[in-house]
Amino acid sequence: MSDMIDKAVEALSKKFSGGFSSTAKFVIKDEGAIIIDENGVRAGDDEADVTMTADAETFRGILEGNVNPTMAFMTGKLKIDGSMGLAMQLGAALS
8 A cells, every 4th residue: 555545544534534424435546545434434446436536646635625626626637436416525525
């Protein structure tokens, strides 16, 4: 597992300390994947209701609050596969 994934799991665990009612996956290109579900946050590549894919720079910017998830999606830096409603919930939680 990459250092980026370890740090992302730690940061997302703080934002989603109560878990998430559905299953979401963040795929960080060339780094790995993270799952958020009712059990919390962990590294993994399981099936999910929504999958969001971005490069490490974009994902880091989203976590740090420097990149707006909606704008990243609109400009093609963040790709979403699955439930757009869940993606919007995640985006709001990350902002």
